[in-house]
Amino acid sequence: QSVLTQPPSVSGAPGQRVTISCTGISSNIGAGYDVHWYQQFPGTSPKLLIYGNNNRPSGVPDRFSGSKSGTSASLAITGLQAEDEADYYCQSYDRTTDGSGVFGGGTKLTVL
């Protein structure tokens, strides 16, 4: 059981917009900790996609955006492309365990 809750899968056609939710509680996302998002392809390390709730590292297309409100966060992908098919994970921290890291269970994005 992951501490943060994500839908197991989402899908969309090329060009469409999809969102992936990440739900926490008052001791993690709701405590004010930043939410980060990672993209992972099979057999590779996760890659940082969004940091600090809504910031993109250099090289990440602006089709990817993040937001946070209350105890939840979301990742939005616009103009869906076939190469976006991957697993996506949200990550934050939890104050009940002295700021230990917590991950969502991951969401498999399928581009139809």
Place this chain on the structure above:
Amino acid sequence: QVQLQESGPRLVKPSQTLSLKCTVSGVPISSTTYDWSWIRQPAGKGLEWIGRIFSSGRTGYNPSLKSRAAISVDTSNNQFSLRLNSVTAADTALYFCARGDFWSGYTFWGPGILVTVSS
């Protein structure tokens, strides 16, 4: 450029101790205030945070591991290590080391090392 590389035995017997090292290049591990973490991923499953060590030596662990994990740092070799004792088949996973902080996330990751727990 910061690079991380995991190393260690890829096969561990049940009830024994899993020991992994992460060698860091491109930045002195002792001169920064980053969070040096271990994260694992069982085959076909999601990411699980194991624990971290700060360059100050302060550590933190996932409570679900019930105190089986210990992370240490070796500044002379620019490495940090993970020891996980009393392993079972449930500890079979791809183990990653990563560098991060609260505000920037885990920016740098090692390629991962697959550790299998089996007799």
